[in-house]
Amino acid sequence: MDTNEILMMQTIDSNKEKLHSLAKDIWSFSEVGWEEFKSSKLIMDELEKEGFKVQRGLIGKHPKFEHDIDMPTAFKAVFEGEKSGPTIGVMLEYDALPNGHACGHNLISSAGLAAALGLKEVFKKIPGNVIVYGTPAEELEGSKHYILAGGHMDEIDIMLGSHYSSKWGSEVTGKAIVWPTHDNWLTFKGKSSHASSEPEKGRSALDAVIITTIALEFLREHTLETDRIHYIISKGGTAANSVPDLATLNLELRSNKSSELNDLMKRVDNIIKGAELMTDTTAIYKWDAAWYCATPVPSLYKSAAKFAPILGIDENEFTFGNKPQSSSDLGCVAYEIPTVEIAFPIVKDNEFLPVGHSEELAAITANDYPIDQSILAGKLMAITAYRI
Template sequence: MTRTPTDPFDVYTEYGRTQGNTRVVGTAESAFRGADASIHSRIAQKIGDLRPRLHELVVDLYEHPEIAFAEHRSVEQIAALLKEQGVEVTVGTFGLDTSFVATAGSGSPHFAVIAEYDSLPGVGHACGHNIISGIGVGAFLALREVVGEIGGTVSLIGTPAEEAGGGKELIIRAGGFDDVDAAGMVHPSAGSSPSPIYDQPSSGVRRVAVTYHGRASHAAGSPYLGLNALDAVVTAYQSIAQLRQHILPIDRLHGVITDGGSVPNVVPEVASALFFVRSTEIDTLKVLTERVVDVLEAAALATGTRAEITVDPEPPYLPYVGNVELLKRWAGHLTERGREVPLVPASVRQGGPSTDMGNVSQYIPAIQPALGLGAAAGISPHNAAFADITVLDPAIDALVDAATALAGAAADYLSDPSLREAVHAEFEARGGRVRWED
């Protein structure tokens, strides 16, 4: 049987025609009125009052990090803070033990503030999800103070397993965002500057796992009887490296050998690897995944082994595309707090890390801007030193500013019909709701 390899020409050519095109144009300034100044003043006051308690929460999560789907204590601490403030919290929502929901107000429109709280194995909260929790709790509690006056509903949705497991996609599949109109969260970053307000998609990511099945034999006495599964993994790994020369410059491929055999004098009968496939567009993500699968199957053919390939053992993370009209509101409130927001043209495209917030942004209008915690040069997320800075005063200063700006943007959205119309017009103009369908 001869299989024709996937030809990426059409999809990649289309990307070449469109990359660099601006999805949005205009200035950083929002054209909309938003909520009254008195609302924003009350939001800022409430979050300022909460600062000591939010700091305690951040420190507690830092000292007791929990990985994906095991964030039981973290959720208990977040729920305890909310209950102290008189908020009813439902834990174990959407079929996930460590998801939660708290709601205030009633009716439409409905804005959801997102919280994350899973940590990384070995390095704790080196991605700053403890800070994300503090931002989300602070923003929600401030909005709770004013939602009765401005109308609509605000929710705090606790989403487990961002680092591994795709909690937000699982919540989407369970209908958790079906009655939500827009959503937002803020992610910490290194340095001291916020991320740009213009539309910069992050990469989507798919995981491709492969196990090769060969035949064991004595590596010295009868190597000719063996079919080497490790050879298949090495062939696949090297072929993926060759594929990297012929993919889009902002796409990413990387992998690890998860099982390479046990002892050298036995031809490995079983060997495994795991690869991450990243691209900034859904179409190119699918094409690149197909090319990776072709490579893995070819390695089996070359070595006489059998490839057991699993695509998406965890839910795919879709490319994140922030809603610019909402980002402008966030940036404006951040600027009012004395933080400079750098502008990057919308034509700039970048790959890099991935997040399941991308799935939310493809489902409803959403934002996930970033705000630096004041880390020294050389300290970046996913390094243990980054976890340490999340509990320092500069990081808590950033938390307070980020929560105030996020709550402000949400209040603007709930208050201003013209802003809502523009937010949803932008969302529909770029294609509207997308759900992952392979």
């Protein structure tokens, strides 16, 4: 390591207790998307103490419909170096699931803050800037694409992110995903009537939803193995003896490529049209802006792996060519900005990693070992950005 790298590592080590406390506090808050007021305030207060200029709350823009999106729990924290130079972005997440921090977003905050604190000290000496983004609601509709479309990331040269895993890695992988806008999801509108005395006068919205789900199940046989279709019936009527005039399907579609997702959407559109015709109902929905797949930057991913041995991490432990499994709004950023996401293990070798989004996973994300690993990931993020 050179003197600047040693300084970064010393800075992060000196803040280890603070980072542990922050990760555990965010875990204890367990605030779901768009409600992360305590978590975001905790991080923003800390960044201000460290000399960052913090914009509390951001106005983003919808990338498809172009209206403003008010995000009170989002933030942008800027540290400007002594001279102009490259600008490094660091992504933080802090929203929980209803069953707690079962996706480890508290660890994304400790990793990102560690990287930001280390880079800040170096940029006091060399040209460069670091910007920390607080990105709420990743488990809902996301916010990074709104922040990006709002122009808040225009100055970024390289973006850094992180996420827990079973192994070390440095790729940005994720399926493209889309859903109907959350104001209606996929809602069918029919006509209510007494289900026994005058059923012929009713037009069942619930029938339309059920027909749609049956057709989706038959569609699965004829989609790509990498496609995914998820749904729940969130509204199906109010009484069994009334023909439901409104019924709602919460629906999500995923594919490994944006082009494949577009094809899947067209086929689902046809299913919805068929359900309308068969039930004499009307579907109310519009597809939201999709989360994109990342634009791959293999040289960036491999650089992170190459620098890992500096921190005692075996380069051979890094995994590449991972098949996309889930989705992240980080893909929207990585579609436009060179981005590296450090994956870090949160269980020791031969230990069982609980299933993601489970209560068992949430139970371990405030333990010392996962937090230590997130801090180590923050060190690797900082060194990668510095060396590149």
